[in-house]
Amino acid sequence: NAGVTQTPKFQVLKTGQSMTLQCAQDMNHEYMSWYRQDPGMGLRLIHYSVGAGITDQGEVPNGYNVSRSTTEDFPLRLLSAAPSQTSVYFCASSDYLNYEQYFGPGTRLTVT
């Protein structure tokens, strides 16, 4: 049981490049979410999903796209990277009505 996995662990992008951050969970959780964490700040919700085919925006969705074609996977796409998107990105999952979220190890992204 691997829990929540994220790839890559580290990534450097140039402004304007696009990329996809991968997230997968093997706990059959319906709820999955993406957060970004900047220094001195808490976790801010980017997008979330309550099941395959269902996604919704969080607090800071601009510049990011998501899709959920399977229960296990929830990729986050950066359409055109900007320096303001330099951050640590965490993916999390939980049972639908369970308040305990399980977090992946994070992806440290730098946009130059």
Next chain:
Amino acid sequence: GQSLEQPSEVTAVEGAIVQINCTYQTSGFYGLSWYQQHDGGAPTFLSYNGLDGLEETGRFSSFLSRSDSYGYLLLQELQMKDSASYFCAVRDGTSGTYKYIFGTGTRLKVLA
């Protein structure tokens, strides 16, 4: 809007007791959660309070007062390994949404 307030930093000595407070403002309320995050690591779930009162898990306890929109995390018999950041979180109470809002975190330093 939704917001949570926590102290930015707390310092205590090994073996002591420390309390980390969290006040929240939400449009609805589905309970208060607490997470621990060590430097460079991912957040891990500590506790959840859905109803008023105290929940105890080993050395950690969490308290909620819904009438005061207030909760706290109590750490007893502090150990050096408790040095970490602690976040409170609530779920957005707006009907039909499942957005989690996190506080900006309290950095706990445990001194020998």
